[in-house]
Amino acid sequence: MASAAKQRKIRTIAKEAAAPRPPTWHDELVGVQENGLEIAIGQSVREIRRQLDLTVTELGKLAGISPGMLSKIENGATSASLATLQSLSKALNVPMTSFFRKYEETREASFVPAGSGETIERRGSRAGHEYRLLGHLRRKSLHVEPYLITLTEKSENFPIFQHPGIEFLYMLEGEVDYRHGKRLYSLRPGDSLMFDSDAPHGPEVLRSLPAKYISIVFHVPDQPGG
Template identity: 60%
Template sequence: MAGLRDGELEKAIGREVRAFRRQLDATVAELARQAGLSAGMLSKIENGMTSPSLATLRALSKALNVPVTAFFRRFEEEHDATFVKAGQGLTIERRGTRAGHQYQLLGHSVRARVMVEPYLITLTERSDVFPVFQHSGVEFLYMLQGEVGYRHGNKTYVMRPGDSLFFDAAVPHGPEELRKLPIRFLSVISYPRDEG
């Protein structure tokens, strides 16, 4: 399986088998006997040192009185997590880049049905106003530095550090007044994957 670390699945299965055995207050030897396995084989399975066959998993599931799928319940092939060190976000070109807006992508989800794109946006003296962004989904802004008049539809919100704005991104929006530079804010855009 692509992206699967060596032994990860075996260890996950082993943890579950051991947990179910302990819930029954059974010894390794007792469970091995009930499942028709050697104690050594069961020990290897519980320690994630071997990959049990489907027949072996079926025998264990019968002995433990659980479905075979119970051995996989806490296992996930991949986990979505993105860690970005300060100042090391991926610089992205977006429509506002031409107006001097700097975008640093701070993470994204690769498998979720909903796309989430967190950005750190910086506006400096070289930036222009650009109040005409419009896209599907919703957006959340959180001000970190400076002061901006941020337009959403027909209303402009004066945003200072600590202020936030959550809105329907299908409505025209964007920084309309660059009041105190530099301006830095987090922008988190979310939309259904099929619309991306």
């Protein structure tokens, strides 16, 4: 027969095993993956409700759902039944499939390992300016193109750039005087410059070489018939 001390130890171990353990990063990740649909549905319901300028209470009354339950649905904290989703679709006057669009959307990513990236021929490339494309994302409403630009002793001044969109520069190495419109900006490592790229712009004075900077171009693509 086990001693009293051993019996107490067994009871302690059993109690600890039965007690809920604190969540780990793995639990949180699994939870996010498992309730991704609930979160997407909740975001869609909230977005449509706000577009219609309805409060949680008002929508709850229209759909026959308590405000507390509706809040849980919008926060992705509970899984709405098919009947509940049908009630919400009628109350919001939208097809039920609209609640699932955010979950079905394709999320793009562009990964470029260190030291790689496609060298792009752009205006200025022939003058010794290297443009290395670090990735790109193209959506119907927005194009994003990040470049690593390198200027060396072989670089020459080149015609000023001018194109639609917004451009962001972050200086990594060297020093250049960069023109935007009628102003010159002295860029050193750590400096950044963001501007309307429809105005004439480009490096005008190469003060310290080699010079490297990140250039990220954001622009809205031309729309058919626009």
